[in-house]
Every structure is written in structure tokens, then in C-alpha cells.
Amino acid sequence: MISAPSGAGKTTLCRRVVAADKRLRESVSYTSRQPRRGERNNRDYTFVTADEFRKMASRGEFVEWAEVHGNLYGTSRKRLRDLLAKGFDVLLDIDTQGAAQFRRAFPDGVFIFILPPSREALRQRLEGRGANSKADMERRMGNAAREMKNYKNYDYVIVNDVLNDAVSGLRAIIESERLRTARVDRAWIRDNFFY
């Protein structure tokens, strides 16, 4: 489970790591927001109306969902279950509200927070995304600060300064978590060494 304030570079980072790891997949989220330029349906998000989204939510089709900056985002229970059943590890890009719900649903999940390298870098990235008016920028910076306060609830923190270093850090977390004693194949060890 990966969270970050808008502008921390989470999407690029996740895409790089998923492309490099055959055992890892992203679960495509549903959202009620409009596609941004370059975003494709069912790749970046599955775009639905707020009405459709709320119907899905009321049917319990989301493992977690949240309203962020006025838009709805949710993780499909079916998509997640299908990927896990096929043996994939799943990278979920979720907001800080979703993470709290997920911690309850998946206490053995791995929670990673991405931070921008500095306030100034965050401001520049938000400008690049079209936060132009002073009021809009202040609102977005305020949202980011509120989201970042949650970093202590996560297991790992990656500061996304140099992208290659952040990719290496995220890959290391995924590789090492696969080696956790709680996740190793105890039956294999028993049959191999203790029969």
C-alpha cells in the first residue's frame, strides 16, 4: 500500500517498479474524477460517474474507498482478489484515508509513504500540474501537509528526491518483505530439513 501527497511523484515511481517486477501488479482503481490528459481508461483508472461509483460502494464492491479533493477513489475487491489468486503481489496506490481502512482489512500488508524532497520541490511539482492561482496553491499545499502528517502510520518512508534511488528503495522493500519469516514457506523448510 503506497500513499503520498499529490506532487510527490508516486505514480511515476510505482509504474517504474511494476514494469521491473514480474511478480508485482498494480490494481487499477475506480474513480469518479475526469481523466487528465494522457490518462487511459482501465490503465490509469477505471473512470465511472459519481453515481455508478456510489452504487458500487453500496454493494460493497470496494475494499476501501475515499473522497479526495471532491473526487471518489476506490479499490475493487474483485480485482484485488483475482490478482492475489493468480499469485501476484499487488501494489495499491491509495490515499491516507484508504490506508487506515486497509490496515484493518490487511494487518499484514506493507505500508509505504512517499515524501517529496522538500516543500519547495513539492510547490514546483504542483505548479507543473497547473496549480496557478495563489489561493489554489495554498489549498493544495495545505492538503499535502495534512496528508504528510500521516507518515508515522506507515512502515516505510521513501523520500523521492532522485527517482532512481526511490525506485531502488521501493524495489528493496518489496524484495525484502518477500523474505520475511512470516511469509516464508514453513512447510518447505520442515519437509526439507526436519523430517
Next chain:
Amino acid sequence: MISAPSGAGKTTLCRRVVAADKRLRESVSYTSRQPRRGERNNRDYTFVTADEFRKMASRGEFVEWAEVHGNLYGTSRKRLRDLLAKGFDVLLDIDTQGAAQFRRAFPDGVFIFILPPSREALRQRLEGRGANSKADMERRMGNAAREMKNYKNYDYVIVNDVLNDAVSGLRAIIESERLRTARVDRAWIRDNFFY
């Protein structure tokens, strides 16, 4: 803290990882056993007599020490402290008895267990080390099985089948543990984002 039964390939693995990581050092242990061919004093171990070793132990100079297969092994408190004071992360190669003592002394330490890929591979490696008589081999295999039973007390398990994969796994654990939220610089985050 790394433990493994004799024959799991721990020494080669640790050497490869330390050579590739500038922030990581091994603390050279003291031992009362005789040097094996190719081992150098103060590089592989500091070789002392059993008498000297016991005097050091009685003066509290070891963070942990243990008797393994009739020989004494210990980690120097001063060496460990000096490396940590210089800002290094320290890789400690300790036996399974030492690990339990360490867990009490360093509850936030990271505990890693190395397993051989199979009983047969372990047997072959022990033969390569001169376990020739059937009785000697049985004793060594029994010791290894007893030691391996402790793997559940460790945070991570690496099966040392292909050396390069084991090196990659150990490096990933070290890199990811540096990103643990409990180890990130909270003052830096606060001053950067929440002033």
C-alpha cells in the same frame, strides 16, 4: 545480525554484501578456535586463547558470547560501539545462542537467518569442509538441524541457493530497513514540511 548453520554459506555471502556497501561494516569477532586455512587474524576473527577469551568475558567486554562446537565466539562491545559511533551500520555474524542475547540487548536490531537450499546441499558443503567420517557427518548434520530450528525467531529468512540471489536479498533487507519509519529522520521531516 546474521545466523546460519555451518555450511549455509554465510561467510561468503556477508563478505560480498559488505564489499558492496560503503555504509556497512562487519565487526570482527573474537574466537578461541584455531584459524582455518586462509583465515587471517583481525580480518576473519581475532584469535585468542580460551583463557584470554574467558578473562575478556568476565570483564564484560563482549556484547554476546557463546560456546559453539566446543569453541568460544564473542562480539566485542568496544568494536561494535566504535563502528556505530562512526555512523556505520554493522553486520554481525553470530550463532543462534548469541542472537537471543542480542535480541534483548538490541530489540530494534534486524535478525536474518540463512538456510542452505536443501539437506543434500548442506551435506555436500560439510563434506567439502572435511566432515569425512560418518559419525562426524551425523554430528554436524544434527547440529545444523538444531540450529535451523531457531529460524522462526528471526525477522527474515534467506535460502542461499544461488549466491547472487542471496546477495541481492540481503542487500534488499539492509536497504529497506534503512527506510523504516522508525529510523527516518523525524526532525528533518518536521523542519522540512511542518514548520
